[in-house]
Amino acid sequence: MAAGHGAQLSGYIVELGVAARQSVSRLVRAPSHSRRAEARRRLARRWLGLSVATAVAIAFLMFAIDVAVIKAMPPRGDAALWPLRIFTDFGKSTYVLYALAAALIVILLMTPRLGAAAKPVLIAFGLRVQYVFFSVLFAVLLAEVFKYAIGRGRPFVGGKADAFHYSHFAGSPAFESLPSGHATTAFALAFAVSSVWRSAGPAMWTFAVLICVSRVALLAHHPSDVVAGALTGVIGAMAVRYWFAARRLAFSIGRDGAIAPLPGPPRDALKRVAREAFAP
Numbered sequence: 001m002a003a004g005h006g007a008q009l010s011g012y013i014v015e016l017g018v019a020a021r022q023s024v025s026r027l028v029r030a031p032s033h034s035r036r037a038e039a040r041r042r043l044a045r046r047w048l049g050l051s052v053a054t055a056v057a058i059a060f061l062m063f064a065i066d067v068a069v070i071k072a073m074p075p076r077g078d079a080a081l082w083p084l085r086i087f088t089d090f091g092k093s094t095y096v097l098y099a100l101a102a103a104l105i106v107i108l109l110m111t112p113r114l115g116a117a118a119k120p121v122l123i124a125f126g127l128r129v130q131y132v133f134f135s136v137l138f139a140v141l142l143a144e145v146f147k148y149a150i151g152r153g154r155p156f157v158g159g160k161a162d163a164f165h166y167s168h169f170a171g172s173p174a175f176e177s178l179p180s181g182h183a184t185t186a187f188a189l190a191f192a193v194s195s196v197w198r199s200a201g202p203a204m205w206t207f208a209v210l211i212c213v214s215r216v217a218l219l220a221h222h223p224s225d226v227v228a229g230a231l232t233g234v235i236g237a238m239a240v241r242y243w244f245a246a247r248r249l250a251f252s253i254g255r256d257g258a259i260a261p262l263p264g265p266p267r268d269a270l271k272r273v274a275r276e277a278f279a280p
Contacts (some may be wrong), residue, residue, distance in 0.1 A: 012112050012113075015111070015112035016108065016109070016111070016112050019108060019111040019112060020108060023108070023126070023130070026127075026247070026249060027130070027134075027247070027249070029247060030247075031246035031247050032246075032247060032248060033245060033246050033247070033248055033253050035253040035254070035255065035257060036242075036245070036246040036253060038253065038255070038256065038257030039242055039245060039246065039253045039257040039258075039259055040242065040257075041257060042256070042257035042258065042259075043238060043239075043242050043257075043259075046238065047235055047238070050231060050234065050235065051231065051235075054227060054228070054230075054231040057224075057227055058224045058227055058228055061222070061223050061224035061227060062163045062164070062222075062224045063163075065223055065224075066163040066222040066223055066224055067161045067162070067163050069216060069222070069223050070155040070156070070161055070216070070219060070222060071161050073155075073216065073217055073218075073219055074217070076156070076218070076219045081217065081218060084214045084217055084218055085218065087210070087211075087214055088182060088211060088214040088215060088218060088220075090207075090211065091182035091183070091185050091186040091208075091211035091214075091215075092181075092182060092185070093136065093140045093181055093182075093184075093185040096136055096185050096189060097133065097136055097137060097140070100129065100132060100133040100136065101133065103129050104126065104129055104130060104133060107122060107125070107126040107129065108126075110122060110273075110274075110277040110278075111123070111126075113276070113277045114273060114276055114277055115276065118272065118273045118276050118277075121265040121269045121270065121272075121273050122265075122270075122273050122277075124250075124264060124265045125264065125265050125270060125273075127244075127249055127250045128196040128197075128250050128264060131192060131195075131196060131240060131241065131244050131249075131250055132189065132192040132193055132196070134240045134243075135188050135189070135191065135192035135236060135237035135240040135241070136185055136188045136189055136192065136233075136236075136237075138188075138236045138237075138239060138240050139184050139185070139187075139188035139232055139233045139235070139236025139237060140181065140184055140185055140188070140236075142184075142232055142235075142236050143179050143180075143181050143184040143229065143232045143233075143236075144181070146178070146179055146228075146232065147176040147177075147178065147179065147181070148169060148171060148176070149168060149169060150166070150168065150178050151166050151167045151168040151169060151170045151175040151176075152165070152166055152175060152176075152177040152178040152225070153165035153166065153167065153174060153175050153177060154173075154174055154175070154176075154177040154219075154220065154221065155177075155219045155220075155221070155222055156219065157174045157175070157177075163222060163224070177221055177222065177225050178221075178222075178224065178225045178228050179225060179226075179228035179229035179231070179232045180212070180215050180220070180221040180225040180226045180228070180229035181229065182211050182212075182214075182215050182220075182221075182226075182229070183208070183211060183212045183215060183221070183225070183226040183227075183228075183229025183230050183232075183233065184229040184230075184232045184233040184236070185211075185233065186207060186208035186211035186212065186229075186230075186233065187208045187229065187230040187231075187232075187233030187234050187237075188232075188233035188234070188236050188237045189204065189207075189208070189233075190204035190205050190207065190208040190233075191233065191234050191237040191238070192237045192240070192241075195237070195241055195251075195261060196250060196261050196264065197264070198261070208230070208233075212226035212227075212229070212230065241259055242259065245259045250262055250264075
């Protein structure tokens with residue numbers, strides 16, 4: 001009996017290793033889509049358009065809006081803001097990434113328990129979760145580089161409202177205001193989730209905007225910081241989407257270079273997979 005259980009465990013571990021290796025190899029394999037050049041050109045045009053429009057908006061906010069808005073906010077630490085302090089943590093990158101990583105680990109652990117018909121369903125779902133995870137991760141890393149290089153002071157650092165207080169490459173939390181990390185996380189998450197599950201789009205974009213509002217209301221950022229964070233999150237998620245599409249993972253590329261999600265596994269199929277994976 002013990003020998004049989006040991007053989008089962010050994011087989012499970014081997015299959016787990018195979019599943020993990022295949023998951024990595026899918027992501028790092030050479031791009032193969034014949035229309036990836038068209039997608040790359042279309043992506044570059046969209047990046048340029050978004051960047052120019054956002055740069056204009058950020059400049060306007062810095063010169064005309066930032067100081068007036070942060071002066072109008074309640075004092076930092078105001079007890080009445082406790083609901084916002086709780087809500088804003090839902091946009092914290094570490095919490096979002098840990099949750100997504102945990103979901104990926106559960107998916108990986110479930111895979112060896114499934115039969116031949118159920119495995120492709122779970123793999124297809126897992127690919128979409130991977131896309132969301134790497135979208136947030138890449139956007140957050142990008143934001144950290146920008147924060148360090150730009151070194152913009154947070155609201156009232158230095159004792160007064162100053163939209164042009166900088167200490168480049170300071171590496172201090174007090175000078176990591178632009179772009180907002182929470183806004184980057186929230187908008188990368190919103191873009192990624194709505195890219196693969198379009199019905200979730202309205203809820204996700206609303207969530208992202210509210211996270212931005214909370215960061216300004218809590219005097220963690222200026223309005224221009226959250227706009228910059230939104231751009232960073234969207235651009236990061238768009239870059240990862242191209243990476244997946246070029247490898248024919250979760251996305252397709254049209255003749256004009258437009259990237260669209262491939263049909264995902266239906267909800268009923270996922271329920272059957274879950275029942276099979278957790279069956280005794």
